[in-house]
Amino acid sequence: MAGDLVSTLADLKEKEALGIVQDRLSAGDDPLSILDDARRALEIVGKRFADSEYFIPDLVYSGEILKGITDMVKPKLAKAAEVKRLGKVVMGTVAGDIHDIGKDIVVFMLDVSGYEVYDLGVDVPAQKFVEKIKESGAPIVGLSGFLALAFDSMKETVEAIKAAGLRDKVKVMIGGGQMSEEIRKYTGADAYGKDAMAGVTLAQKWVGAK
Amino acid sequence: MSVIRDIPLSLKNREVLRREGFRGHSEIRPEIKRLILELLASVRNARLLEPAVAYEIHSITEMSPRQLSLEGNLVVHGHLLPSLLPKAKELAVVVCTIGPRLEKQVTDYFNRDEPLRGLLLDGIGSVAVDSLTQEVCKFMAGEASSRGYQVSSPINPGMPGLPITEQWRLLEMVPAREIGVSLTPLAIMSPRKSTSMVMGLGPQMTTWTGAEVCAHCSLRKTCPYRIPAQVEKRNKAKTGRG
Numbered sequence: 001m002a003g004d005l006v007s008t009l010a011d012l013k014e015k016e017a018l019g020i021v022q023d024r025l026s027a028g029d030d031p032l033s034i035l036d037d038a039r040r041a042l043e044i045v046g047k048r049f050a051d052s053e054y055f056i057p058d059l060v061y062s063g064e065i066l067k068g069i070t071d072m073v074k075p076k077l078a079k080a081a082e083v084k085r086l087g088k089v090v091m092g093t094v095a096g097d098i099h100d101i102g103k104d105i106v107v108f109m110l111d112v113s114g115y116e117v118y119d120l121g122v123d124v125p126a127q128k129f130v131e132k133i134k135e136s137g138a139p140i141v142g143l144s145g146f147l148a149l150a151f152d153s154m155k156e157t158v159e160a161i162k163a164a165g166l167r168d169k170v171k172v173m174i175g176g177g178q179m180s181e182e183i184r185k186y187t188g189a190d191a192y193g194k195d196a197m198a199g200v201t202l203a204q205k206w207v208g209a210k
Numbered sequence: 211m212s213v214i215r216d217i218p219l220s221l222k223n224r225e226v227l228r229r230e231g232f233r234g235h236s237e238i239r240p241e242i243k244r245l246i247l248e249l250l251a252s253v254r255n256a257r258l259l260e261p262a263v264a265y266e267i268h269s270i271t272e273m274s275p276r277q278l279s280l281e282g283n284l285v286v287h288g289h290l291l292p293s294l295l296p297k298a299k300e301l302a303v304v305v306c307t308i309g310p311r312l313e314k315q316v317t318d319y320f321n322r323d324e325p326l327r328g329l330l331l332d333g334i335g336s337v338a339v340d341s342l343t344q345e346v347c348k349f350m351a352g353e354a355s356s357r358g359y360q361v362s363s364p365i366n367p368g369m370p371g372l373p374i375t376e377q378w379r380l381l382e383m384v385p386a387r388e389i390g391v392s393l394t395p396l397a398i399m400s401p402r403k404s405t406s407m408v409m410g411l412g413p414q415m416t417t418w419t420g421a422e423v424c425a426h427c428s429l430r431k432t433c434p435y436r437i438p439a440q441v442e443k444r445n446k447a448k449t450g451r452g
Contacts, residue, residue, distance in 0.1 A: 012239060056231045057242050060326045067323065096396035101332050104320045123394075149374070149396045 005034065009041035010048070012058060014065045017041075021069050031073040038069045042113060046197040059196060060105060063112040070112065085116045087207035088138035090129060092120030093176075094153035099146035102176055102196075106142060109196040115140075115203055126153070126160035133166050140203055141170050143189065146177040154187040162188075171206045175199055213388050214349070217261040219308075219341040221250055221334060229333040229340075242330070249331050253312065253338075260309030261342050262389035267302045267353065267411065286379060286408065290371025295362055298410030302350050302361070303383045307391050307404035308338045335403045343405060350409050360415040364407035367397075369423075372408075380406050 005024070009017040024034055045062040048054045054062075089110055093103050100122045107119045118132050129141060141161065143154045154174055161167050172189040175198070184192035193199040226246050227238065253259060272279035273296070277287045280301060295301075312335045319328035347364060354361035368374040377397045386392065391404050399406065 012241075014241070052233060053236050055233070055236060057326060057329060058236075058239060060329050061239070061242065064324075064326055096394070096398075098394055098398055098400070098402065100320075101316070101329065105325060105329065108320075108325045147368075147374070147396075147398065149398070 005037045006041045006044070009038055009062070009065060009069070010044035012045070012054075012061055012065065014061075014068070017065055018068055018072065021072050025072065025076055031076045034073050035070065038066050039114065042066055046200065049195070049197050056105070056195075060108065063109050066112045084114070086114040087140060087203065088116045088118070088136050089140040089142055089203060090118045090120065090132045090136060090138045091142040091144065092124035092129060093122040093144045093146075094150050094157055095123055095125050096153050097145045097147060097150045097176075098122045099144075099176070102146065103142075103144035106144065106175065106193075106196045106199045109200050110142075110203060113200045113203075126157040129157050130160050130164045130166065133161065133170055134164070139170055140206055141172045142193075142199060143172060143174045143187075144176050145174070145179070148178050150176060150178075151183055151186060154183075154189065158188040171202075173199060173202050212265055213385055214263040214265075215261070215389075217263065217342060217345050219259060219261055219338050219345070221253070221337050221341065223247070223250075225337045225340065226250075226330070226333050229336045230330065242326075245327065246330055246334075249327065249334055253331075253334055256311075256315070258312040258315055259338050260311060261306070261338070261345075262309065263304060263306040263342070263346055263349075264384040264386050264389045264391070265302060265304040265346075265350075266384045267300050268383065269300050270298055273298075280383075284379070284383060286372075286376060288372035288376055290365060290369060291408065291410075293371070294365060294416060295410030295412070297414045298362065298412040299359065300357075300411040302353070302409040302411060303380050303406075304346055304350070304364070304409070305381060305384050305386045305389070305391050305404065305406045306339075306342050306346055307389055307399075307401055308335060308342060309390065309403075310401040312338070313401055313403055339403050339405055343407070346407070347409070350411070354411045354415075357411065359411045359413060362410040362415040363417045363419075363423075364409050366405060366407050369427075377406050380408065 005020045008020060021034055042062060049059045091107050093100055107117050110117050118136055120128055120132060143157055145154060158172055173191045173193050174184055174187055174189045175193040179192050181192055191202050193202050223246060268280040270278055271281055273292050275292055276289050277285055278291050278301060279285050316328045316332045350361045365372055367377045375397050377393055392400050394400060
């Protein structure tokens with residue numbers, strides 16, 4: 001049965017996947033094991049995306065199916081066994097840049113992958129990132145930017161995090177249209193994610209999730 | 211100064227897929243195909259596109275290696291223009307937009323936890339801007355022809371050799387406010403689904419294709435939206451466009 005859900009969701013067969021979840025819930029299956037299977041399926045989707053077998057809309061579609069499954073499973077969870085969040089992430093498009101689509105997709109994919117995401121929106125001043133990191137205790141920060149104009153804002157944000165004495169408490173990832181490993185070095189961030197799934201993979205690595 | 215509105219745009223499924231990063235080597239899911247068609251219909255029914263163009267054609271008074279001087283003591287900086295338009299007599303400055311409605315709808319979809327719709331609609335918006343640019347090119351070709359000139363392909367701020375900050379000057383040269391376009395402090399256009407460009411008009415103007423522009427871009431190896439030359443050639447053969 002578990003294999004069915006993993007492969008059906010990985011193949012993006014929405015109706016069938018939701019049907020399997022309904023059957024498993026009706027049969028009294030452990031809701032947490034259903035979520036585990038769903039996240040395993042998402043890993044397969046991520047690999048297919050990396051291999052160019054899937055494109056961006058497929059990736060987002062898989063996230064929407066996973067969200068539907070989570071919504072079905074949640075009411076069945078005992079209070080004590082509520083969906084465990086894997087970690088906290090502060091995300092935003094850096095100061096001066098107003099592009100949001102890429103950032104919104106990363107936020108969505110992190111959310112459905114089990115992270116608590118604090119989305120600060122677009123044109124976010126460095127200090128706002130610092131405040132949110134302090135307030136939330138999030139160990140991961142995602143800086144998004146589409147244009148070359150965002151490079152300096154990213155660098156300034158990383159420097160503000162350092163000045164606030166938080167640099168060794170957080171891992172910083174950058175992403176967006178013009179970003180690269182070279183820009184990552186310039187900004188002082190820890191990693192560069194080339195797409196939404198790379199962002200999820202980095203978060204998994206940093207929180208030690210499987 | 212001139213404004214054009216009510217411009218018919220061509221929104222092709224194939225172009226929407228390219229704008230979504232579809233590279234043609236995977237299968238398109240029927241659910242996604244259906245959703246694109248549904249969104250294209252909603253764009254028409256809800257009138258989400260309000261295309262508008264603000265433009266002005268200026269005589270070129272002087273050309274130096276790093277700038278173009280225009281009538282009225284106007285200047286555009288950047289070495290790209292003199293190198294690409296050495297024989298231009300006039301410079302068309304154009305700002306165009308599809309308006310704010312589509313991107314507001316995109317934001318609404320994301321806020322309503324419908325990111326797939328948001329993503330696809332955003333791609334449709336990008337195709338609409340591409341189509342608007344093509345319409346502008348056709349219009350300018352007509353203007354050039356009426357003067358006995360040819361028109362160059364468009365050159366956009368942000369291309370290497372024409373800094374994005376030149377948009378400040380360009381927006382002052384056309385009635386951009388009249389079509390609702392402004393710049394953020396770092397020269398990003400608002401609404402985001404807008405573009406600015408300049409085109410040379412003169413006796414012998416050079417043209418280039420989208421694929422050629424992509425081939426010179428610093429993101430040519432990684433950009434998911436790049437236009438490969440062979441795809442452009444194939445598409446032109448299908449549509450009969452030259």
